[in-house]
Amino acid sequence: MTETPAPLRDSAFVQALFDVVIPPSDDGKLPGAGSLGLASTLAAQLEADPVFGPPVQAGLQAVYNAALARDPAGFAALPPQARVEVVESQLGAHPMLMIGLTLHLYPAYYQHPRVLEGLGEPPRPPFPEGYDLEPTDPHLLEHLRTQPRT
Amino acid sequence: MANEPVGVLIVGAGASGAAFAWRIADMGLRVLCLEQGPWVKQSDYPSNNIDWESRGMGPFATSPNIRKLPADYPVNEQDSAISPLMFNAVGGSTILWAAHFPRFTPRDFRVKSDDGVADDWPIDYQTLEPYFAINDRMMGVSGLPGDPAYPYHEPPMPPLPLGKSGNVVAAGFQKLGWHWWPSDSAVTSREYEGRAPCINLGSCISGCAQGAKASTDITYWPAALRKGVEIRTGCRVREVTVRPDGMADGVLYYDEEGALQEQKAEIVVLACNGIGTPRLLLNSKSPQHPDGLANSSGLVGKNLMFHPYAAILGIFDEPLGGRRGPTGCSLWSHQFYETDRSRGFVRGYSFEAVRGFAPAQTSLWGMARGFVPWGEGHHQGFARIYDRTTGLLAITEDLPEEANTVTLDPELTDSHGIPAPKVNYRLSENSQKMLAHAVERAKEALTAAGAVETLAEPLMSAAGWHLMGTARMGKDPKTSVVNEWGRAHDARNLFIIDGSIFVTAGGVNPTSTIQALALYVADSIKKNIETLFD
Ligand SMILES: Cc1cc2nc3c(=O)[nH]c(=O)nc-3n(C[C@H](O)[C@H](O)[C@H](O)COP(=O)(O)OP(=O)(O)OC[C@H]3O[C@@H](n4cnc5c(N)ncnc54)[C@H](O)[C@@H]3O)c2cc1C
Numbered sequence: 001m002t003e004t005p006a007p008l009r010d011s012a013f014v015q016a017l018f019d020v021v022i023p024p025s026d027d028g029k030l031p032g033a034g035s036l037g038l039a040s041t042l043a044a045q046l047e048a049d050p051v052f053g054p055p056v057q058a059g060l061q062a063v064y065n066a067a068l069a070r071d072p073a074g075f076a077a078l079p080p081q082a083r084v085e086v087v088e089s090q091l092g093a094h095p096m097l098m099i100g101l102t103l104h105l106y107p108a109y110y111q112h113p114r115v116l117e118g119l120g121e122p123p124r125p126p127f128p129e130g131y132d133l134e135p136t137d138p139h140l141l142e143h144l145r146t147q148p149r150t
Numbered sequence: 151m152a153n154e155p156v157g158v159l160i161v162g163a164g165a166s167g168a169a170f171a172w173r174i175a176d177m178g179l180r181v182l183c184l185e186q187g188p189w190v191k192q193s194d195y196p197s198n199n200i201d202w203e204s205r206g207m208g209p210f211a212t213s214p215n216i217r218k219l220p221a222d223y224p225v226n227e228q229d230s231a232i233s234p235l236m237f238n239a240v241g242g243s244t245i246l247w248a249a250h251f252p253r254f255t256p257r258d259f260r261v262k263s264d265d266g267v268a269d270d271w272p273i274d275y276q277t278l279e280p281y282f283a284i285n286d287r288m289m290g291v292s293g294l295p296g297d298p299a300y301p302y303h304e305p306p307m308p309p310l311p312l313g314k315s316g317n318v319v320a321a322g323f324q325k326l327g328w329h330w331w332p333s334d335s336a337v338t339s340r341e342y343e344g345r346a347p348c349i350n351l352g353s354c355i356s357g358c359a360q361g362a363k364a365s366t367d368i369t370y371w372p373a374a375l376r377k378g379v380e381i382r383t384g385c386r387v388r389e390v391t392v393r394p395d396g397m398a399d400g401v402l403y404y405d406e407e408g409a410l411q412e413q414k415a416e417i418v419v420l421a422c423n424g425i426g427t428p429r430l431l432l433n434s435k436s437p438q439h440p441d442g443l444a445n446s447s448g449l450v451g452k453n454l455m456f457h458p459y460a461a462i463l464g465i466f467d468e469p470l471g472g473r474r475g476p477t478g479c480s481l482w483s484h485q486f487y488e489t490d491r492s493r494g495f496v497r498g499y500s501f502e503a504v505r506g507f508a509p510a511q512t513s514l515w516g517m518a519r520g521f522v523p524w525g526e527g528h529h530q531g532f533a534r535i536y537d538r539t540t541g542l543l544a545i546t547e548d549l550p551e552e553a554n555t556v557t558l559d560p561e562l563t564d565s566h567g568i569p570a571p572k573v574n575y576r577l578s579e580n581s582q583k584m585l586a587h588a589v590e591r592a593k594e595a596l597t598a599a600g601a602v603e604t605l606a607e608p609l610m611s612a613a614g615w616h617l618m619g620t621a622r623m624g625k626d627p628k629t630s631v632v633n634e635w636g637r638a639h640d641a642r643n644l645f646i647i648d649g650s651i652f653v654t655a656g657g658v659n660p661t662s663t664i665q666a667l668a669l670y671v672a673d674s675i676k677k678n679i680e681t682l683f684d
Pocket of ligand 1: 161185187661
């Protein structure tokens with residue numbers, strides 16, 4: 001079994017970085033991605049992704065190191081704007097970092113029960129309860145009834 | 151293990167194989183179907199889980215090259231503008247299909263006579279009409295009778311509700327005075343023969359856990375099994391074997407344990423779809439059929455047709471119900487279906503209204519399109535498009551061209567070492583013009599419906615849902631592979647019943663017509679059984 005890469009094992013780093021990617025919403029309805037405990041899911045997905053896994057992991061390591069170079073306390077200790085700057089400073093050398101990371105992080109975030117609730121969606125699988133659908137507008141049907149038959 | 155010879159051996163348990171098996175079962179012959187995939191449990195479908203969107207992109211992805219399940223074979227699509235999509239299991243691609251269920255129109259069968267292009271079919275709409283009706287009953291179709299684009303027919307169930315997005319789009323078409331009609335849909339709108347009604351899961355294309363969508367594992371197969379048809383799963387056919395006289399003798403297949411088995415049969419029927427069937431024929435070389443079975447015309451694997459699709463999306467200012475509802479079943483339009491040479495192309499296309507995106511799909515689509523950035527602005531970007539989009543798919547008629555092919559890849563094989571198919575497909579100029587026209591018209595319709603912005607994917611590459619033409623039917627053995635009732639010209643006891651035998655593609659989804667053909671071929675065999683082997 002391969003080991004989870006160092007940055008993804010550092011929960012303070014993960015939380016701070018994921019919150020940079022998807023911060024909490026201003027109205028407080030939607031959590032930041034860092035607070036959802038997605039690190040192990042993401043680590044497993046990146047491990048299994050031969051295309052984006054390696055460049056994302058390399059990029060994460062670079063962000064991790066760049067933050068340490070800036071502040072020995074690491075990425076999580078930086079003020080919000082500085083965190084963004086550190087991430088951006090690495091994108092030139094690691095152009096796949098954000099593409100690959102969001103490709104995995106966005107779906108994980110938007111299928112989390114707390115996020116679904118924040119969006120006003122029921123936090124459950126579609127089956128077995130299903131959903132209601134607006135009926136067909138009777139005026140539209142009325143129009144169809146006047147069509148000539150073939 | 152010695153396998154008892156059977157009367158009828160069907161390869162492939164998808165849309166066509168299932169319909170055929172049910173129809174042929176009462177002929178008094180032993181009927182066996184070999185299927186490389188398994189039975190899929192409804193409890194395994196993604197929509198049983200909260201992360202259904204991710205699961206739909208993995209083990210239930212529409213491309214076998216992404217899924218890579220044991221039942222799948224790889225397809226070399228490197229030289230194809232469109233990726234072929236399918237599912238390999240009992241039910242075949244109907245496990246994942248959207249169940250949008252238009253029939254071909256009468257004119258689709260005579261494009262040469264009407265428009266001077268491609269070829270006429272050797273059969274017509276009237277021949278298939280009774281089979282369309284039987285098939286609608288067996289699959290369970292919901293729809294509204296009276297569409298002026300079609301000869302009058304009555305689907306067995308009332309139409310599905312359009313939902314908010316369908317109502318909005320329909321109003322747009324109406325405003326422009328353009329044809330639209332609620333789709334015929336192979337989805338239950340009420341309880342139907344033991345199937346529960348649709349509850350709008352919105353996950354049709356990763357399997358219907360409710361059983362409301364008509365995949366043939368829950369429609370035809372139970373009925374066929376009750377009639378005594380046997381189905382063996384996990385059995386991948388390597389080749390069709392032939393007798394010294396060149397007639398089909400049976401097949402060689404790998405069973406579930408990977409052991410090579412021989413199965414003899416009086417009649418062999420191929421239902422492996424427009425990619426799998428030519429692959430199997432080309433893999434069945436013998437001294438009697440040196441270029442592959444049934445290939446004296448050289449047309450096996452040629453004339454591959456997809457339907458080139460464009461996707462056009464509108465962004466609206468109001469909530470539209472998101473993904474909820476049957477994904478691809480809402481309404482259709484035949485406004486631009488027939489040839490109008492002033493448009494600069496021949497033949498035409500239909501529109502199919504689709505629904506919006508679920509949350510994860512919204513985020514990914516939004517990211518790709520630059521709407522949903524990471525960091526600041528993320529939530530505003532997401533909110534702008536979430537539950538605010540709906541769209542149209544344009545399904546354009548692809549005309550047959552011999553250069554669009556399925557051949558055998560010289561290197562790529564499946565897990566049994568059987569040569570895999572290679573697809574070469576190039577978009578014709580006619581299709582390009584048609585797609586461009588469709589994009590503009592769809593934008594017009596969505597704008598009329600109230601869209602504040604429209605966006606288009608002018609050619610959807612991951613949209614090879616419809617696989618047709620690679621073993622076409624016709625009366626002349628020099629220019630076709632099977633005759634007008636699906637019998638191979640070169641082997642009188644070999645039949646093909648899937649989309650391979652299509653002469654032209656129409657501008658609508660093909661499965662209603664594929665299944666009607668399969669039923670018709672079954673009845674033709676019954677009718678001609680006395681002289682079948684003469
Ligand atoms: C995502 C998606 C959405 C779609 N939506 C629609 C829609 O809305 N409307 C519509 O009309 N059509 C739709 N289609 C297309 C529709 O599913 C197909 O037209 C239809 O299923 C084709 O039927 P078939 O019998 O030819 O092949 P399939 O249903 O593909 O079945 C072929 C079967 O043969 C088996 N097989 C192949 N080779 C072998 C072998 N060597 N040995 C043993 N078994 C073998 C396969 O495992 C498979 O089960 C969609 C398809 C997809 C993938």
